Amino acid sequence: MSKNYKIAVIVGSLREESVNRKSAKALGRLAADNLEFNFIEIGDLPLYNEDIDTADAPAPWKRFRKIVSQADAVLFVTPEYNRSVPGVLKNAIDVGSRPYGQSVWEKKPAAIMSVSPGNIGGFGANHHLRQSLVFLDMPILQQPEAYVGGAYDMFDEKGEFQTDRSRDFFQKFIDAFGAWIERFEQ
Numbered sequence: 001m002s003k004n005y006k007i008a009v010i011v012g013s014l015r016e017e018s019v020n021r022k023s024a025k026a027l028g029r030l031a032a033d034n035l036e037f038n039f040i041e042i043g044d045l046p047l048y049n050e051d052i053d054t055a056d057a058p059a060p061w062k063r064f065r066k067i068v069s070q071a072d073a074v075l076f077v078t079p080e081y082n083r084s085v086p087g088v089l090k091n092a093i094d095v096g097s098r099p100y101g102q103s104v105w106e107k108k109p110a111a112i113m114s115v116s117p118g119n120i121g122g123f124g125a126n127h128h129l130r131q132s133l134v135f136l137d138m139p140i141l142q143q144p145e146a147y148v149g150g151a152y153d154m155f156d157e158k159g160e161f162q163t164d165r166s167r168d169f170f171q172k173f174i175d176a177f178g179a180w181i182e183r184f185e186q
């Protein structure tokens with residue numbers, strides 16, 4: 001039987017009806033039983049400021065760092081804002097990367113899915129995020145790349161896929177991530 005893996009799921013949108021959150025939830029439903037999805041909130045993290053990153057650092061930073069450090073892997077599902085990563089997600093990355101030498105991201109296998117109503121599926125955000133994760137020494141799933149476009153038509157009112165094609169792609173992606181995590185088991 002496969003080992004169980006805890007996946008920290010980080011969604012780059014705070015919006016109630018976020019199509020990225022719907023996508024992350026859909027991935028969770030398709031994931032193999034040994035992949036445990038834990039959605040991590042990032043909307044309450046104060047903006048990173050090195051001056052207050054002391055023993056008395058803000059409680060939400062401490063909570064966030066602890067929960068990510070306990071995960072076996074990290075899944076990012078994010079919109080694109082102005083051809084890059086939303087500020088709230090970049091802030092979460094920065095918070096997790098400090099204090100210097102204590103990054104919670106290091107060596108954790110990761111995967112990125114970008115989701116947009118537009119045609120290019122958040123390609124810019126996906127690769128800007130990839131740039132940060134390379135620096136943070138996270139082995140990032142290479143294939144399949146996941147730039148999900150036309151996303152407003154992807155789900156019905158219950159959050160279920162409208163087409164088999166979309167569902168099959170999500171299945172392929174999450175299965176590849178499961179296999180990727182196993183490769184990097186520590």
Ligand code: FNR
Pocket residue numbers: 013014015017018019020021079080081082083084115116117118119121122
């Ligand atoms: C966007 N949107 C957007 N879409 C895109 O494909 N490329 C982009 O550069 C941008 N830029 C952008 C900036 C800002 C500030 C907002 C609010 C939106 C549109 C975006 O893809 C759309 O609002 C998605 O629905 C956001 O994802 P969630 O919140 O539905 O998960």
